[in-house]
Amino acid sequence: MKVKKISMKFLIFFGLLIGSLVLWNANHPSGTWRYKVTVEIETPEGVKSGSAIRQLSLGTPLIDFPDVGNPASIKGEAVVVDLGKRGIVFALLSDQSWQNGLYQAFPTKGPSSAQGILHYKKTLKPGMKGTWEEWRPRFVMFKDIKDPKSITLIYSQSYSREARGFVTEDHFTELLGEGAELKQITVEITDEPVTWAIEKILPWLPEVLMSNIDGTSVSMKNDLSNTLHGGHFKKG
Numbered sequence: 001m002k003v004k005k006i007s008m009k010f011l012i013f014f015g016l017l018i019g020s021l022v023l024w025n026a027n028h029p030s031g032t033w034r035y036k037v038t039v040e041i042e043t044p045e046g047v048k049s050g051s052a053i054r055q056l057s058l059g060t061p062l063i064d065f066p067d068v069g070n071p072a073s074i075k076g077e078a079v080v081v082d083l084g085k086r087g088i089v090f091a092l093l094s095d096q097s098w099q100n101g102l103y104q105a106f107p108t109k110g111p112s113s114a115q116g117i118l119h120y121k122k123t124l125k126p127g128m129k130g131t132w133e134e135w136r137p138r139f140v141m142f143k144d145i146k147d148p149k150s151i152t153l154i155y156s157q158s159y160s161r162e163a164r165g166f167v168t169e170d171h172f173t174e175l176l177g178e179g180a181e182l183k184q185i186t187v188e189i190t191d192e193p194v195t196w197a198i199e200k201i202l203p204w205l206p207e208v209l210m211s212n213i214d215g216t217s218v219s220m221k222n223d224l225s226n227t228l229h230g231g232h233f234k235k236g
Contacts (some may be wrong), residue, residue: 028059028060028114029059029060029114029117029118029121030057030058030059030060030117031057031058031117031120031121032055032056032057032058033055033056033102033120033124033189034053034054034055034056034189034190034191034192034193034194035053035054035055035056035101035102035105035187035188035189035190036051036052036053036054036187036188036190036192037051037052037053037054037079037091037101037132037185037186037187038050038051038079038185038186038187038188039051039079039081039089039091039182039185040182040183040184040185040186041081041083041089041172041176041180041181041182041183042179042180042181042182042183043083043086043176043177043179043180044177044178044179044180045083045084047183048081048082048083048084049081050079050080050081050082050089050091051079051195052076052077052078052079052080052195052198053076053190053192053193053194053195054074054075054076054077054100054101054102054194055074055075055076055194055236056072056073056074056097056100056102057072057073057075058072058073058111058112058116058117058120059117060112060113060114060117071097071098071112072097072098072100072102072112073097073236074093074097074100074235074236075194075235075236076093076100076194076195076234076235076236077093077195077196077197077198077233077234077235078090078091078092078093078137078198078232078233078234079091079137080197080198080201083176083180086176086177086180087141087142087175087176088141088142088145088201089139089140089141089154089176090139090140090141090233091137091138091139091185092137092138092139092140092228092232092233093137093231093232093233093234093235094135094137094138094232095231095232098111098112099135099137100137101132101137101185101187102187104130104132104133104134104135104136104187105129105130105131105132105186105187106120106123106124106128106130106187108120124189125189126189126190126191127188127189127190128188128189129186129187129188129189130186130187130188131184131185131186131187132185132186132187134157134166135157135159135166136155136157136185137185138153138155138156138232139153139154139155139156139172139182140152140153140154140224140228141154141175141176145201145202146204148202148204148208148213148214148215148225149213149214149225150225151213151224151225151228152175152224153169153171153224154170154171154172154175154176155168155169155170155171155172155182156168156169157169170182194236196234198233198234199234202233205230205233205234208229208230209230209231209234210230211229211230212225212226212227212228212229213225213226213228213229213230214226
């Protein structure tokens with residue numbers, strides 16, 4: 001009789017525990033998505049493209065406020081586009097996890113909130129495609145691919161409160177020649193693994209993954225090699 005009482009108490013406790021976990025998961029959803037970012041650049045030799053598969057993971061905070069969530073976790077690399085004699089172009093990762101393509105191609109209200117995560121879990125399926133028009137990445141190249149300090153800005157896009165819109169700095173023609181321009185950036189949901197290949201092109205990258213590109217740990221000057229760091233090329 002005593003054993004039966006203990007067993008019943010255990011079953012009740014176990015049932016409550018399972019119920020609590022189910023309720024927790026319903027109110028605090030999480031999700032992980034992989035997506036392919038493809039960059040197309042127009043050149044006199046034709047359209048050149050490159051792609052990279054990244055992974056974004058989301059989870060809701062312990063206290064869930066409407067339209068508010070935890071920062072996303074990003075794994076992946078910069079997109080590399082080889083233009084041959086014109087050079088190699090890199091579309092960088094952003095410091096801000098929400099600016100790395102998924103939210104921009106598939107916008108929704110409060111994407112990292114519980115409601116946003118549930119929306120993505122329901123709607124984002126392999127094969128879905130979107131275009132990346134706003135909060136686009138910075139594009140850079142190296143005048144000497146062996147020298148990280150030779151990094152040069154090709155393109156950037158930022159939001160200006162004064163202009164009440166996005167402001168673009170575009171040096172494609174200046175640096176890559178007449179007829180060179182950014183054509184488009186597309187994002188496709190995929191179940192393929194994250195790609196890791198950038199260190200074959202930038203063998204010095206492991207040395208600066210924890211520092212600025214110029215090897216320093218403190219940004220003291222307005223120079224790309226001193227303000228960009230290894231995380232702009234590879235995360236995770």
